[in-house]
Amino acid sequence: MTQHDGSISVTRSIDAPAKDVFEVLTLPRRHKELDGSGFVVSDDHTDRITGVGQVFTMNMQGDHMGGEYQTDNHVTAYDPNHMVGWKTAPAGTEPPGWEWLWELKSTSSDSTDVTLTYDWSKVTDRELLKKVGFPLVSQDQLEDSLNALASAVGPTHSA
Template structure:
């Protein structure tokens, strides 16, 4: 596992013993995200089956100590089957930022998959906060170690899910 950071970007990589298509199948199904969550913030999928391309939206139930229970609306912004999937998270029902006009957070979760020999894939999870308003970007840069730990946990759970298949 390796971790890298930029000003408002945090990335963690891990080699997983599964083909890219298997890994992508899990990542592209929001119903499986609760099984992956290394942060403990996810509570389940409200709406959305497996995503099939840019423009799809899925809604997740979340809980964060500062906000309590809320939902996020996740817009697929990057999609290359078996190689890359990314979504931009926006505040949903119950979140204090979900009032009119909706203030987009601008951050993205991206998973890059790089085949690595027969039956293995290097998966890089990236939290890209470079599009966030400056006052929000501080949360990413100051909490970098926390983000890396949570992301490493997600990749560990992903590896376990793939091994169980």
């Protein structure tokens, strides 16, 4: 785990090929099962992520936003079997600066080191920083996401 001013990164080795991990990460309909924070409720008629510039919408729930809400997630990183990332924004708005980045490093034909980074260092709106109380997602919740990913791509849950 590394924590810098404005970001947290966690890494875990997952017993699955990078392509299988990437398959799960690029399907927004699977994100609820990966979400260690408990905020993701479901996807909103989303397609597989296939490149930078795509936007996918998620149905969310959280007291920090007064209950149910939606987010638009703008894909900012896409490198098949290596990296996928997005900046999140309240639906219908431009991203205010926080980003989720999943980096995959194949360590063998059936093992992948996965690093999940939650970065809010580019959020400049002081009112938003106070309202949301970054980091909104903890290191433990990020580690829970990696554990859920490991389960999602495990032998009994192939993608």
